[in-house]
Amino acid sequence: xxxxxxxxxxxxxxxxxxxxxxxxxxxxxxxxxxxxxxxxxxxxxxxxxxxxxxxxxxxxxxxxxxxxxxxxxxxxxxxxxxxxxxxxxxxxxxxxxxxxxxxxxxxxxxxxxxxxxxxxxxxxxxxxxxxxxxxxxxxxxxxxxxxxxxxxxxxxxxxxxxxxxxxxxxxxxxxxxxxxxxxxxxxxxxxxxxxxxxxxxxxxxxxxxxxxxxxxxxxxxxxxxxxxxxxxxxxxxxxxxxxxxxxxxxxxxxxxxxxxxxxxxxxxxxxxxxxxxxxxxxxxxxxxxxxxxxx
Amino acid sequence: xxxxxxxxxxxxxxxxxxxxxxxxxxxxxxxxxxxxxxxxxxxxxxxxxxxxxxxxxxxxxxxxxxxxxxxxxxxxxxxxxxxxxxxxxxxxxxxxxxxxxxxxxxxxxxxxxxxxxxxxxxxxxxxxxxxxxxxxxxxxxxxxxxxxxxxxxxxxxxxxxxxxxxxxxxxxxxxxxxxxxxxxxxxxxxxxxxxxxxxxxxxxxxxxxxxxxxxxxxxxxxxxxxxxxxxxxxxxxxxxxxxxxxxxxxxxxxxxxxxxxxx
Ligand SMILES: Nc1ncnc2c1ncn2[C@@H]1O[C@H](COP(=O)(O)OP(=O)(O)OP(=O)(O)O)[C@@H](O)[C@H]1O
Ligand SMILES: [Mg+2]
Numbered sequence: 001x002x003x004x005x006x007x008x009x010x011x012x013x014x015x016x017x018x019x020x021x022x023x024x025x026x027x028x029x030x031x032x033x034x035x036x037x038x039x040x041x042x043x044x045x046x047x048x049x050x051x052x053x054x055x056x057x058x059x060x061x062x063x064x065x066x067x068x069x070x071x072x073x074x075x076x077x078x079x080x081x082x083x084x085x086x087x088x089x090x091x092x093x094x095x096x097x098x099x100x101x102x103x104x105x106x107x108x109x110x111x112x113x114x115x116x117x118x119x120x121x122x123x124x125x126x127x128x129x130x131x132x133x134x135x136x137x138x139x140x141x142x143x144x145x146x147x148x149x150x151x152x153x154x155x156x157x158x159x160x161x162x163x164x165x166x167x168x169x170x171x172x173x174x175x176x177x178x179x180x181x182x183x184x185x186x187x188x189x190x191x192x193x194x195x196x197x198x199x200x201x202x203x204x205x206x207x208x209x210x211x212x213x214x215x216x217x218x219x220x221x222x223x224x225x226x227x228x229x230x231x232x233x234x235x236x237x238x239x240x241x242x243x244x245x246x247x248x249x250x251x252x253x254x255x256x257x258x259x260x261x262x263x264x265x266x267x268x269x270x271x272x273x274x275x276x277x278x279x280x281x282x283x284x285x286x287x288x289x290x291x292x293x294x295x
Numbered sequence: 296x297x298x299x300x301x302x303x304x305x306x307x308x309x310x311x312x313x314x315x316x317x318x319x320x321x322x323x324x325x326x327x328x329x330x331x332x333x334x335x336x337x338x339x340x341x342x343x344x345x346x347x348x349x350x351x352x353x354x355x356x357x358x359x360x361x362x363x364x365x366x367x368x369x370x371x372x373x374x375x376x377x378x379x380x381x382x383x384x385x386x387x388x389x390x391x392x393x394x395x396x397x398x399x400x401x402x403x404x405x406x407x408x409x410x411x412x413x414x415x416x417x418x419x420x421x422x423x424x425x426x427x428x429x430x431x432x433x434x435x436x437x438x439x440x441x442x443x444x445x446x447x448x449x450x451x452x453x454x455x456x457x458x459x460x461x462x463x464x465x466x467x468x469x470x471x472x473x474x475x476x477x478x479x480x481x482x483x484x485x486x487x488x489x490x491x492x493x494x495x496x497x498x499x500x501x502x503x504x505x506x507x508x509x510x511x512x513x514x515x516x517x518x519x520x521x522x523x524x525x526x527x528x529x530x531x532x533x534x535x536x537x538x539x540x541x542x543x544x545x546x547x548x549x550x551x552x553x554x555x556x557x558x
Contacts (some may be wrong), residue, residue: 170397177387177398183350184385188399188442189373 005142007260013148013217015256016155020210021233022240022248023162024083024203030179030243031199033098037105038086039207040230041112045082046208047127047221048116050075054128063128072212079208080201087200092193109230113223124222127215134216147216154213155249158206162245165202175199179243232259232272235279254278299361301326301450301480302347307355309339309346309504316342317353319505324450329472329481329494331512334501335527340484341382343501344454348372348379359450374401378443382454382484386435388428392419395427399442412441415471433464440468444475451475454484469494488526492516500525 025039053061054071061071094101136143166172174195178185185192215221240247255275263271300323307320317339324330332340346353349369357365364372400407413420416437443451457465485491495512508525
């Protein structure tokens with residue numbers, strides 16, 4: 001029982017991490033038809049910026065209490081900024097040229113980890129975090145690491161915020177409409193490109209937050225983290241239905257759980273394979289994703 | 296046509312995937328009333344409208360109230376006061392009726408005219424929270440037209456707004472367009488010639504991507520040979536068909552003439 005609870009908690013934590021990456025990925029693809037292979041790089045930027053700040057380089061930030069919160073905010077802000085710059089400098093000029101866009105994002109996705117490892121080395125760096133978050137708590141006989149709970153909480157907040165944004169604001173309305181029919185949105189007099197930048201900013205923020213909190217989950221940061229998470233995030237996006245935030249949330253939980261349980265009860269590594277099998281099965285049964293609808 | 300045209304299109308050309316779809320479309324939209332854009336299936340009517348709005352890459356000249364707009368991106372052109380009801384209706388299926396209308400609001404450009412829209416289409420008020428994708432075709436067309444009436448537009452472009460609708464709904468749409476055209480000039484793409492006769496003052500006819508005729512709509516429709524040659528419809532369908540909504544045309548003499556010609 002304790003094992004099952006621990007596996008479930010870990011799977012959910014991992015799912016939360018996947019969701020934070022996949023939410024933006026899904027919106028970006030749904031709205032702009034851009035497969036953003038640089039999204040993992042945004043996560044890495046968030047992770048390294050948080051690590052840098054929490055290691056005492058940013059005045060006021062640190063590894064404990066309010067200092068850590070500041071470090072996470074800083075990391076998220078840097079990731080957001082990077083996403084906006086990426087959209088404005090690379091994606092926008094290549095709008096209408098999908099192949100070049102994909103190549104550009106692949107390039108950034110490769111360049112950022114290379115840059116990070118050139119500056120801070122290719123090895124994992126221990127991630128400083130508050131003592132309160134490195135402990136465990138008891139649940140049904142299992143000792144659950146607190147950081148799983150932090151990830152889950154953050155993902156829940158992001159999900160709720162995204163739903164409110166999409167459902168209650170005019171910008172959110174424009175995004176939902178743009179996911180359906182971009183051209184018609186412009187034909188109503190709306191500059192849909194501003195929605196593009198906005199969605200990149202939101203997606204970058206979520207991924208960078210995922211990077212910051214992923215540091216807690218893994219206990220370290222390394223240059224390749226974002227890239228390996230990105231692959232599973234893509235699986236989540238496809239499963240959840242392109243452009244659907246709720247679908248991404250469901251799929252992220254599913255992928256996280258399946259992966260953890262399969263890795264534990266079968267050979268390690270088979271869980272990753274199981275995810276791909278799950279994807280294939282789902283695509284055959286429900287080609288439009290779990291929810292079968294957009295946004 | 297009296298006065299300067301509101302919209303003057305000259306030598307409009309569109310190339311998509313190496314294919315010349317439009318080459319030399321000229322079109323004037325009168326400063327009042329309905330101007331009809333006619334032509335057989337595939338003549339290039341929809342492409343013309345989309346090119347005017349900048350939804351497809353185009354060359355040539357598109358002047359709105361005298362100002363060249365061919366370099367403007369779509370959203371900026373539309374904000375100058377154009378309401379567009381596209382051929383496929385362009386309704387956002389996953390959004391509610393109310394959200395579809397709200398999307399057409401132009402913040403900072405005056406109060407949206409919900410009173411007018413709801414007066415013309417009471418159903419849209421009753422169905423405000425219904426997902427637009429679940430509306431009937433006629434109701435979706437009401438959303439599309441409602442969106443064009445929400446803002447104080449100076450030009451309404453409607454691409455086959457009666458396509459595929461039941462006769463009763465055609466009548467309703469025609470009534471709304473007629474009323475709208477009293478306040479705002481309308482560019483109407485339409486295959487229903489009875490409707491054209493009733494609503495349109497001027498017309499332009501396209502064939503194979505270019506303008507082949509321009510002039511008063513009544514004159515064209517009163518000439519069965521020209522109608523058949525330009526629009527590819529036989530004498531009977533062109534002028535004598537007992538259309539369910541055939542009210543007297545705006546100009547009684549042309550209606551009488553049309554009746555005679557078909558006899
Ligand atoms: N994106 C495109 N790619 C290739 N060909 C196109 C494209 N858009 C339009 N065409 C072609 O251009 C021609 C004109 O099409 P258009 O839709 O403008 O005609 P239309 O006059 O509106 O016809 P209908 O009365 O059937 O609506 C057609 O032959 C069509 O196949
Ligand atoms: Mg057409």
